[in-house]
Amino acid sequence: MWRGSEMCGIVGVAGRDAAKKVIDSLKILEYRGYDSAGIAVMLNGRMEVRKAAGTIENLISRYPEVLEMGGELGIGHTRWATHGRVSDSNAHPILDCSGRIAVVHNGTIDNYMEIREKLSIKHEFKTETDTEVIAHLIEEMLSRGMGRLEAFISAVSELRGEYAVACMFEGVNELYLARNKIPLVIGVGEGENYCASDVIALLGLTNKFIYVDDGEFARVSSRGVDVWRLEGEKLVPVEKRINLVDWSPSMASKGKYEHFMLKEIFEQEDVVRRILAESRRYIEGTISMLKDTMRRGGRILFLAAGTSYHASMVGKYLLNSLLEYPSEVSIASEFTRWNLGSLDGDDLVIAVSQSGETADVLMAVKSARKKGARILSFVNVPGSTLSRESDGVFFFSAGPEIGVAATKTYVAELVSFLMTFTELGKRIGARVDHVAEVLPRLPSLVASCLESSN
Incomplete structure (x- = not known):
């Protein structure tokens, strides 16, 4: 990355x-x-x-x-x-x-x-x-x-x-x-x-x-x-x-692993388990912002760069397929050119960043704020600039990412979206039972996958 x-x-x-x-x-x-x-x-x-x-x-x-x-x-x-x-x-x-x-x-x-x-x-x-x-x-x-x-x-x-x-x-x-x-x-x-x-x-x-x-x-x-x-x-x-x-x-530290990327791949089971157990404290505020936007008929726009952009594409799919609510994804560097003009106070920007310091994302968030849009961030690092610039924050708490290629943080973003949209779906009567049943099993499924690797 x-x-x-x-x-x-x-x-x-x-x-x-x-x-x-x-x-x-x-x-x-x-x-x-x-x-x-x-x-x-x-x-x-x-x-x-x-x-x-x-x-x-x-x-x-x-x-x-x-x-x-x-x-x-x-x-x-x-x-x-x-x-x-x-x-x-x-x-x-x-x-x-x-x-x-x-x-x-x-x-x-x-x-x-x-x-x-x-x-x-x-x-x-x-x-x-x-x-x-x-x-x-x-x-x-x-x-x-x-x-x-x-x-x-x-x-x-x-x-x-x-x-x-x-x-x-x-x-x-x-x-x-x-x-x-x-x-x-x-x-x-x-x-x-x-x-x-x-x-x-x-x-x-x-x-x-x-x-x-x-x-x-x-x-x-x-x-x-x-x-x-x-x-x-x-x-x-x-x-x-x-x-x-x-x-x-x-x-x-790398611990017993040869390099940080390998260590972070094998941390994924613990990361998923921690999100499902500990990150629920952020659910209420996150769901409140999503429900309010949907009630107003506002736009929901994912904003990200790099690996988080690809996670946001999956987030769009989950939001559309589970909740039947349309959304868009913008790569941060192109946001002001293509997506800024029609934003207003009814709209919600979901800013996604591992570090919370991605320059393009921060610049785009400031531009969105000036148009009146509210900012909900999914971010890994507590106290980061993005978390301080947001109206609501979901910390996915994957721990430090040192490997240049994102592994555990990509999975963390996907699980955070899945948990959030499933919980919202249950509250608004959407058909999400098939996903809700699988969520608690995700850590063991990840563990099985890793155990089968070399």
Whole structure:
């Protein structure tokens, strides 16, 4: 399943033994990119950088000291090369001219050539990446007399594109973060705090998370977390909720399996059983929104991308065949062109996403909201952006998906649709008894299928 500009993994640690914690967390994110890897660590006020083309194991092989460096602050990155070839120099972290500012970045900077041309008069560029303009922009803002936070925000505000950015300054035990359309979370620990592209990277360190929203900036240290957003030219503090994620560290390990995809295939029995037992808490709200839409004669439109789009096609079939109610499916990237115009307040958009961070889905949901449509999301990750942008949520709780090809989450979406539409059918007198009888047997049927495999 291609994830586009969401590839690349970022990790940051503000606390004890930062280097090892960054490396261990990066290993969990390596599915997001394995063209190069690197870390920057603060050791007694001095910044040490180690990076190399290839996998994280290649980085450790070349610089075995990274596991023993300790450090009180660190950032790391595993790269899926976009701007610039695969090379040591293009690996992140990327530095400014002085070598005292380090930046890791996930996403694409659309106007980087324009910025690079402007800055190259005074700044020496040493990589082919779009990321390097961020480091030099911050350096430029500092040279104008700005403080660190002001320089960071001013630099990021000049960027056009999609990005999650983490930055550190030599001699300062603070991380500076920014997000626009690319996932970024803050982990809250005891006497230390963290950041990452995905909660799964930090499950071995904490289960408490703050989700950074588009347009927000954050400063993270071992002492605490501050978040702001710009309103005009004014920097306004943002109160953020700490979310508890009920996932265990073992969910982010391969266990006895050769690779994550195989592990996730064999987790399907437990996933189906958990949905049938635990996800019923979301049924009432979900059914209420569906019934209200059907009573008004409103449109029901599934909105998704990638694997979730194919699950939504099955969802359309189930809704039509079990409840005899018409529905449509739109691929998120084409939604505003073909499906947005006729939406209104009577209509329901069913947004489907494993991560809850799929950029095309989020953009389409915002457009649908502006037309007055209500949003019901089927999503895997609690606290994700999609769940927060929705009027109602069905969490299908499949646990973290690390394998690039979706397996258990596809099945989870199908079972969630089947359970929801069957329950609604029973309440409105539709003929669904034949499905209702099979639902409790699904876990054992999945188990039998898996047991018969090699």
